[in-house]
Each structure stands twice: as C-alpha cells, then as structure tokens.
Amino acid sequence: MNVSDSEVVLSVLQQAGYSLCSKITEASLILVNTCSIRDNAEQKIWSRIDYFKSLKKRRKGLTVGILGCMAERLKERLLEQSVVDIVAGPDSYRDLPHLLNELPGGEKQINTILSLEETYADISPVRMDKNGVSAFISIMRGCNNFCSYCVVPYVRGRERSRNPQSILNEAKELFNNGYKEVTLLGQNVNSFNWRATDQQSSFKEDISFSKLLEMVAQISPQLRVRFSTSHPKDMDDSVLTTMVKYSNICRHIHLPVQSGSDSVLKRMNRKYTRKEYLLRLEKIKKMLPDCTISTDIIAGFCGESEQDHLDTLSVMREAGYYTSFMFQYSQRPDTTAAQQLADDVPPRVKNSRLNEIIALQNELSHISNKADLGNEVEVLVEGFSKRSKAELSGRTSQNKVCIFPAGEHKVGDYVKVKVTSCSSATLKGEVIS
Ligand code: 5AD
Ligand code: SF4
Numbered sequence: 001m002n003v004s005d006s007e008v009v010l011s012v013l014q015q016a017g018y019s020l021c022s023k024i025t026e027a028s029l030i031l032v033n034t035c036s037i038r039d040n041a042e043q044k045i046w047s048r049i050d051y052f053k054s055l056k057k058r059r060k061g062l063t064v065g066i067l068g069c070m071a072e073r074l075k076e077r078l079l080e081q082s083v084v085d086i087v088a089g090p091d092s093y094r095d096l097p098h099l100l101n102e103l104p105g106g107e108k109q110i111n112t113i114l115s116l117e118e119t120y121a122d123i124s125p126v127r128m129d130k131n132g133v134s135a136f137i138s139i140m141r142g143c144n145n146f147c148s149y150c151v152v153p154y155v156r157g158r159e160r161s162r163n164p165q166s167i168l169n170e171a172k173e174l175f176n177n178g179y180k181e182v183t184l185l186g187q188n189v190n191s192f193n194w195r196a197t198d199q200q201s202s203f204k205e206d207i208s209f210s211k212l213l214e215m216v217a218q219i220s221p222q223l224r225v226r227f228s229t230s231h232p233k234d235m236d237d238s239v240l241t242t243m244v245k246y247s248n249i250c251r252h253i254h255l256p257v258q259s260g261s262d263s264v265l266k267r268m269n270r271k272y273t274r275k276e277y278l279l280r281l282e283k284i285k286k287m288l289p290d291c292t293i294s295t296d297i298i299a300g301f302c303g304e305s306e307q308d309h310l311d312t313l314s315v316m317r318e319a320g321y322y323t324s325f326m327f328q329y330s331q332r333p334d335t336t337a338a339q340q341l342a343d344d345v346p347p348r349v350k351n352s353r354l355n356e357i358i359a360l361q362n363e364l365s366h367i368s369n370k371a372d373l374g375n376e377v378e379v380l381v382e383g384f385s386k387r388s389k390a391e392l393s394g395r396t397s398q399n400k401v402c403i404f405p406a407g408e409h410k411v412g413d414y415v416k417v418k419v420t421s422c423s424s425a426t427l428k429g430e431v432i433s
Contacts, residue, residue: 002033002068004136004185007125009033009067009093014126016097025055029063029100031086034070036151038330042070053083063103067093069155072112073333079108090141090156091115094123114142114157121166124173131382133181133412135174139167139212140186145231147258148269148336149301149329152187159187161194164207164215171216171223180380180412181224181250184216189227190234210238217246222414224380224397228254232280233271240287251288252399255280256296260315261308264301267341274315281319292322292368292398299357300350301329302341309353316360322368322400324361328354362424369400369422376432377402381413402427 009031010020021027032048035041045066052064065086066078072089079087086099089112099109118141127135142157143150171182186192192209207215209227217225225248230239232255243249255277259265262273272280284291297312316324328350331343345353377396385391385403392406394415403426404417417429 001138001185001187002035003128004125004138005068005090005093006033007128007136008120008123008138009096010126010128011123012093012096016100020128025059028059028061029065030055031065031067031096034066034068036069036073036155036332038327039332040330045070049081049083056083063100065096065099069151072114072155073151075110075112079110085109087112089114091119094119116158116160118160118162121162124170131411132178133380133382134183135179135181136183136185137167137170137174138162138186139184139189140192143187144191145188145271146269146336148267148341149298149332151332151335154334156187159191161192164194164212165202167212168215168219172219175219175223178412180222180414181226182216183226183228184213185228187229188231188234190230190236190239208238210236210242213239213249214242214246217242217249221246221248224248224250226250226252226399230255232257232277235280237283237287240284243291244287247397250397250399251291252294252397253284253291254294254296255284257312257315257319258296258298259301259304259308260311260313261304264304264308264311267302267337268298269336274311278315278318290398292400293319294323294325294399295319295321296325296327297357298327298329299354300345302337302343302345304329304345304353309356313356313360316357316364320368321361321364322398323365324357326354326357326361366422366424369424369427372400372419372427373422375419377417377419377427377429379404379415379417379429381409381411381415383411396427400427401425402429404429404431407431 034045056062063085064083066084067088068090071087078084085108087110091114092111095111102109140161142159143153144159146153190209194207196203196206257277258268260274331338379394379396379402381392381394383393385393390406391403393403396402409415416432418432419427419429421428
C-alpha cells in the first residue's frame with residue numbers, strides 16, 4: 001500500500017515540476033513514506049531521521065518530509081524534530097506542492113486531515129518499480145474493522161471505495177503500456193462497494209468487489225489479476241465464482257488468520273471462529289483446487305496461552321499455507337487492545353513462539369513446493385534471477401517464485417515451465433518447448 005501511495009506522491013510532485021533522483025545525497029527534497037503497524041517499523045524511521053540530521057548538516061536547503069501513517073499518528077511530535085520540515089498524512093498528498101511552496105516563509109508545514117472520500121482516483125500513479133510487468137492499483141482506502149490490535153483504522157480512516165471507472169481506466173492503460181499483471185489493493189478488498197446512487201457514476205448498478213474483479217479480468221486474458229488483502233469474514237462465494245470463470249485471475253488468496261485459537265480471535269475482534277475460517281478454506285479448495293493460500297499470523301497476543309499457540313500451529317498445518325507473514329504482537333497506542341488488554345506474554349515467550357511458527361512455515365512451504373515437482377506451470381517473467389543473468393525469475397499463477405534458464409525468453413513473457421527441483425522458497429524448472 002505504501003509503495004502504491006508513493007507512486008501517487010511521485011505523480012503529484014512531477015506535475016508540480018519535481019523529478020526523481022537516484023541518489024539520496026543528490027536530493028533537495030527527501031520524503032519518507034512511513035508505516036505504524038508495528039513498533040519496529042516506527043523505530044526504523046526514527047533512525048532514518050537521525051541519518052537525515054547528518055545529511056542536512058552537509059546540504060544546505062535540504063527539505064525533509066515525513067508522510068504516511070506515522071505522520072498521521074504522531075503529527076506535531078514529528079515536527080518537533082529540528083530536521084523535519086513537513087508532516088503529511090495518507091490523505092494529504094495532493095496538498096504537498098502547496099506545503100512545499102509555503103515552506104520558504106520559515107514556518108514548518110503540516111496536513112493530517114483524513115478524508116471521507118477516496119482522494120486520489122484521478123491521479124495516474126508514476127510507477128516506481130521499473131520491471132514494467134506488474135503494478136499495484138489501489139481500489140479503496142481505510143478500514144472499518146477495528147481489529148483490537150491494529151492501528152490502521154486510526155491512521156488511514158474509514159473505508160472508501162474508489163470509482164470503478166477510474167480503476168478500469170488505470171488497469172487498461174497499464175495493459176496498453178505493456179504491463180501483464182495488476183494487483184488490486186485495499187486493506188479489506190472484499191468490502192469494496194461502489195454505490196451507483198451515492199455519487200456521480202457511469203454505472204447504473206452498485207459495484208461489488210466480485211463485479212470489479214470480473215471487469216478487470218475481462219480487459220484481456222493476457223492480463224493477470226491479483227488482489228490483496230481479503231478478510232475471512234467478507235470473503236464470499238461470489239469472488240470464488242468469478243475466479244473460477246476467469247483463468248487470468250491468479251490462483252492465490254491471501255487470507256490472514258492471525259491466530260488458530262477462538263478465544264484469541266475473539267479478543268482480537270476478528271469476527272470469525274477457527275471453524276468458520278477452515279470452512280472458508282474448504283470451499284476455496286473445492287472450487288479452486290489449484291489455489292494457494294497465504295496468511296498473516298501474530299505470535300504472543302494478549303492473554304495467549306501455550307494451548308492457544310498450539311492451536312495456531314495446528315491451524316497452519318490444517319490450512320497448509322504455502323507462505324506466511326509472521327509477527328510478534330506489538331502493542332500500538334490508542335488501539336482497543338492497548339486500552340483494555342494486558343500485553344502479558346513475555347518477550348522471550350513471544351520470540352520462541354514466533355520462531356516455532358517460522359520453523360513450521362518453512363516446513364509447510366517446502367511441502368507445498370515439493371507437491372509441484374514434475375508439474376507444468378506458467379511463469380510471468382519479472383527479471384533475471386538474483387544469482388545469474390543466464391536465468392530468469394518470475395511467478396506462477398499461485399504466486400510462487402520460479403527460476404529457469406533464460407534461453408530466448410525475456411521480461412514480460414509468459415513461459416511454460418516444468419518444475420524439476422525446489423527449495424522452501426523457490427521452484428526451479430526447465431522451459432517446455
Ligand atoms: N502487532 C503485530 N502484528 C500486527 N499486525 C497488525 N497489527 C499488528 C500488531 N499490533 C499484522 C497483522 C496484519 C498485518 C498487516 O500486520 O497480522 O494482518
Ligand atoms: Fe487492521 Fe484488521 Fe483492518 Fe486488517 S482488517 S487493516 S488487521 S483493522
């Protein structure tokens with residue numbers, strides 16, 4: 001989401017006459033797009049701010065701005081840092097040229113007003129990822145779920161869906177410019193809902209997420225479509241039915257479970273039980289047998305017992321995740337958990353539980369990859385492999401990284417590959433001629 005937002009910022013600034021430079025030491029303006037989701041994400045920014053102090057001593061006239069969720073959360077506290085000139089929250093990037101113009105007057109500038117509308121629909125993001133194959137499209141902003149541990153609803157505001165016509169235009173333009181894959185992004189994409197009656201709309205009917213997904217998939221069978229993130233409580237059958245209809249909608253669903261224990265899920269305010277989650281997975285596997293599932297897991301949430309932790313390990317085994325994003329619980333100020341629940345799992349225990357979760361995930365990833373040995377997969381090439389220019393790297397529809405000898409193939413090609421070996425992280429294969 002932050003990569004996507006940075007592309008909006010670049011677009012806004014380019015229109016105001018700025019251009020991107022390749023070295024930070026050459027920049028006259030440095031903007032940092034920040035994340036508040038865990039404390040260590042914020043700690044990284046504090047050390048960056050220290051580094052900017054040393055840069056500013058060497059470069060007269062250097063302007064430093066802090067953008068994103070940390071700007072929204074800490075507001076004036078960031079401006080108190082002598083090195084910070086501008087603080088701009090996630091909904092105020094259109095205002096950046098104005099804030100920059102006001103600076104020479106001597107006053108530091110701040111805008112952290114959250115919007116009730118999708119604010120960037122008509123901005124064409126300038127892609128920063130240079131592979132020219134795969135791009136993010138932001139389809140909604142904010143979150144209404146208020147999971148008890150999570151700071152996102154406070155720093156990104158309420159859920160707002162973007163005008164579907166502008167999403168379709170962006171996807172078509174990307175495809176016409178040679179892109180082969182788009183990822184529809186939102187904190188909770190399944191609750192995308194554009195109401196025809198609410199706003200000026202070229203659509204006569206309301207547009208749900210599954211309808212939007214279908215319209216994007218119809219742009220071309222040569223355009224792969226992904227989406228992230230789905231909330232298990234909102235992931236309904238209509239999305240699965242649409243996926244079955246269009247083979248260019250990738251066979252991968254990111255479905256964060258967070259915990260395998262019902263009592264922890266309840267304290268997290270996730271609004272589903274372990275059983276309901278597993279039934280969802282059963283339905284996915286029935287309708288889309290070749291679909292991979294990935295997840296997010298939090299270790300050591302408030303009140304998590306050893307048994308709760310074992311329940312998380314067992315849900316991972318039952319789900320057979322091909323990959324996971326795994327975190328230690330980090331208390332975030334102002335959230336319900338911070339206000340009402342004790343952060344009572346000792347750091348040492350959080351750490352050892354996280355390590356057990358990671359070790360199990362490595363095992364599961366390896367099992368999932370081994371199941372592909374001998375299979376034929378279609379890889380969309382994204383670049384050279386890290387090790388060698390003689391090998392290309394790309395992803396399968398299931399979102400697995402696959403490496404194979406380059407031959408005549410190039411970035412942006414769809415290549416049929418037979419999987420011949422694997423590690424827990426990567427598939428390796430040979431081109432099927
Ligand atoms: N501590 C640890 N992990 C968190 N996440 C969100 N908030 C926290 C927190 N306070 C994780 C969740 C979410 C992912 C984006 O970040 O797993 O799905
Ligand atoms: Fe945070 Fe929950 Fe919203 Fe995800 S769904 S952004 S975890 S509040």
